[in-house]
Amino acid sequence: MSVQSQTARPSRGAYFRIAVLNGLAGVIRAFNANKTSWFGLGVFAAVCLLALLAPVIAPYDPIDQNILFRLKPPDAAHWFGTDYYGRDTLSRIIWGARISLTIGLMAIGSAMLIGTLIGLVAGYFGGRTDIIVMQIMDVLLAFPSLILGLIVVAMLGPSVTNLVIAISLTAIPPFARIARAPTISVKNREFIEAGHALGYSHSRLMFGHILPNIAPEVLVMGSLWLATAIRVEASLAFIGLGVNPPTPTWGGMIREGFENILDSFWLALFPSLAILIVVFSLNLLGDGLRDAIDPRLKGEQ
Amino acid sequence: MTAFIVKRLGFAAVTLFAVLTIVFFIVRVLPGDPAMVILGDQASEASLAALRVRLGLDVPLYQQYFEFLGGVLVGDWGVSMVSGRPVIDEILNVLPATLELTIASLILGAAVGIPVGVWSAVRRNKIPDYLARVASLLGLSFPAFVSAVLLLMFFSIQLRWFPVISSSRDGGIVEHLRNLALPAINLGLIMAAYITRVARSAMLEVLNQDYVRTARAKGLAFAIIIRRHCLRNAMIPVVTVVGLYLGILIGNSVLTEIVFNRPGLGKLIVGALNQRDYTMLQGMMVIYTLIVVLVNLLTDLTYGLIDPRIKYS
Numbered sequence: 097m098s099v100q101s102q103t104a105r106p107s108r109g110a111y112f113r114i115a116v117l118n119g120l121a122g123v124i125r126a127f128n129a130n131k132t133s134w135f136g137l138g139v140f141a142a143v144c145l146l147a148l149l150a151p152v153i154a155p156y157d158p159i160d161q162n163i164l165f166r167l168k169p170p171d172a173a174h175w176f177g178t179d180y181y182g183r184d185t186l187s188r189i190i191w192g193a194r195i196s197l198t199i200g201l202m203a204i205g206s207a208m209l210i211g212t213l214i215g216l217v218a219g220y221f222g223g224r225t226d227i228i229v230m231q232i233m234d235v236l237l238a239f240p241s242l243i244l245g246l247i248v249v250a251m252l253g254p255s256v257t258n259l260v261i262a263i264s265l266t267a268i269p270p271f272a273r274i275a276r277a278p279t280i281s282v283k284n285r286e287f288i289e290a291g292h293a294l295g296y297s298h299s300r301l302m303f304g305h306i307l308p309n310i311a312p313e314v315l316v317m318g319s320l321w322l323a324t325a326i327r328v329e330a331s332l333a334f335i336g337l338g339v340n341p342p343t344p345t346w347g348g349m350i351r352e353g354f355e356n357i358l359d360s361f362w363l364a365l366f367p368s369l370a371i372l373i374v375v376f377s378l379n380l381l382g383d384g385l386r387d388a389i390d391p392r393l394k395g396e397q
Numbered sequence: 398m399t400a401f402i403v404k405r406l407g408f409a410a411v412t413l414f415a416v417l418t419i420v421f422f423i424v425r426v427l428p429g430d431p432a433m434v435i436l437g438d439q440a441s442e443a444s445l446a447a448l449r450v451r452l453g454l455d456v457p458l459y460q461q462y463f464e465f466l467g468g469v470l471v472g473d474w475g476v477s478m479v480s481g482r483p484v485i486d487e488i489l490n491v492l493p494a495t496l497e498l499t500i501a502s503l504i505l506g507a508a509v510g511i512p513v514g515v516w517s518a519v520r521r522n523k524i525p526d527y528l529a530r531v532a533s534l535l536g537l538s539f540p541a542f543v544s545a546v547l548l549l550m551f552f553s554i555q556l557r558w559f560p561v562i563s564s565s566r567d568g569g570i571v572e573h574l575r576n577l578a579l580p581a582i583n584l585g586l587i588m589a590a591y592i593t594r595v596a597r598s599a600m601l602e603v604l605n606q607d608y609v610r611t612a613r614a615k616g617l618a619f620a621i622i623i624r625r626h627c628l629r630n631a632m633i634p635v636v637t638v639v640g641l642y643l644g645i646l647i648g649n650s651v652l653t654e655i656v657f658n659r660p661g662l663g664k665l666i667v668g669a670l671n672q673r674d675y676t677m678l679q680g681m682m683v684i685y686t687l688i689v690v691l692v693n694l695l696t697d698l699t700y701g702l703i704d705p706r707i708k709y710s
Contacts, residue, residue, distance in 0.1 A: 232415075235412055235419075237644075238412065238416070238689045239416060239682075239685070239686065239689065240644040240645075241645075241648060242651060242652075243682070246667075247670070247678060247682070250678075251424075323538065331540050331652055334655075335651075335652070335655065335670075337670070350543065350546060357550065361554075364550070368547060371540060371543055375538040375539075376535055376538040379534050379537065
């Protein structure tokens with residue numbers, strides 16, 4: 097009898113797989129509930145592809161200067177014109193996508209990891225831990241994120257790593273908040289109580305049982321915050337705290353273009369549109385998903 | 398009510414204290430010796446030491462910390478490392494310009510955002526709703542400097558309706574408003590995008606309430622239900638969000654001031670960053686924290702004005 101029940105019970109790994117698949121199914125359901133999410137995802141995927149294939153697609157070397165072709169307006173050879181040093185704007189935009197996406201994804205990836213951990217621990221243990229941790233998060237949240245990022249980058253120096261650190265610092269508190277709320281509601285459900293009764297460890301309950309249940313919420317917010325991260329990176333670059341030139345960054349290109357705005361409007365216009373397209377597609381993606389998983393809106397569709 | 402205000406003030410003081418502590422340690426702990434930064438790495442050890450004494454960096458850290466806290470309390474925020482003028486004077490000098498810009502954009506944001514959000518909720522899943530939703534999502538996708546550059550390109554350079562550089566301070570009230578217009582529109586439209594979205598979702602929630610159904614069942618005109626019964630209840634989340642998005646508004650005002658070359662906190666902080674003016678940066682963080690804490694307090698108090706049922710306890 098006891099042997100039978102041993103074999104019939106799925107392994108610990110299987111439980112985890114089921115939980116992860118449930119989470120994924122939740123995300124896909126959310127996608128289907130709001131079609132604009134698919135559109136956002138499509139545009140964002142296309143931008144990622146362009147960035148990945150930059151060496152193949154970009155018509156020119158993004159840092160290759162050509163003084164003879166300075167500040168050329170858009171034409172057949174240079175679709176988006178050339179800048180003050182005769183560099184091809186289109187190629188710089190394609191290569192610049194790499195910087196924006198790398199910094200955005202790395203910053204939000206780490207903020208998601210750390211913030212979720214903090215929120216999970218605070219929500220799971222509750223009590224004093226919760227109060228203290230969330231109070232610290234609230235103080236950080238109160239501070240204007242661009243200013244915080246500005247100061248951290250200015251002090252550490254502008255490099256990809258430091259920008260990732262600065263941006264993820266500003267995004268940790270929101271993720272902690274996002275992870276905490278569903279943790280609190282999930283931890284009071286029967287299956288967690290059952291887990292306690294079976295003597296499961298805290299970490300097993302948190303990571304094996306609660307985390308998969310709160311994952312959709314966190315992932316959805318991830319896409320919205322990725323949009324914010326890309327916006328902040330571009331803003332910092334515009335202020336002059338981006339990855340050092342001549343590396344092309346969208347914010348940096350707008351900064352340079354802004355100096356020639358009176359005669360060469362295309363320099364600022366095209367990278368502006370690039371940022372706008374990426375941020376808008378991510379917002380469409382995340383916004384649709386959020387509506388779909390928002391429990392308050394359930395059953396209204 | 399008084400007890401509530403005292404309690405909130407206490408909380409504000411704790412927050413302020415916490416942020417000041419963080420500010421102090423961020424400025425101190427991060428790599429980079431301010432004296433070295435100011436004088437360059439070629440400077441002699443003697444001149445570095447002399448500058449450290451002048452900046453008060455020679456005493457133990459805890460002593461610096463208490464001097465810093467005490468200084469903040471009595472309004473002595475140190476002296477700018479670059480201009481040599483008191484930090485607080487430099488900040489107070491430009492603060493009105495930034496406040497004027499942010500308040501103007503908040504008014505504009507609310508004036509556009511609330512009606513559009515309400516309209517969008519009432520016409521849910523109709524064409525106006527879709528338009529408002531796409532427009533507001535687009536609005537909050539704009540980095541503030543991108544929209545500022547585009548506005549500048551179109552209205553100042555193409556149409557020549559507004560001055561390209563809005564820094565002149567003399568001139569009459571008309572000139573003043575003309576200078577304020579584009580920056581305020583830029584910030585205000587982004588704010589309107591955020592407000593539209595909250596107003597819409599708050600309104601949708603209120604429209605589903607039983608008392609709205611009752612009011613409709615007894616034959617009250619829909620416009621009156623919206624005005625008298627829904628709007629007020631939907632305003633609380635809107636006020637909360639305006640308070641929450643203050644951080645975004647401040648960040649955006651920095652970018653806007655740079656693009657339009659407007660004097661204000663934004664230009665001051667970027668100047669301080671470029672010149673590594675540590676005391677100025679410290680002062681800027683103090684003033685930003687003060688603003689955030691104050692606005693949060695105001696937000697809390699506004700709830701009571703909107704909804705008399707809220708008891709402050």
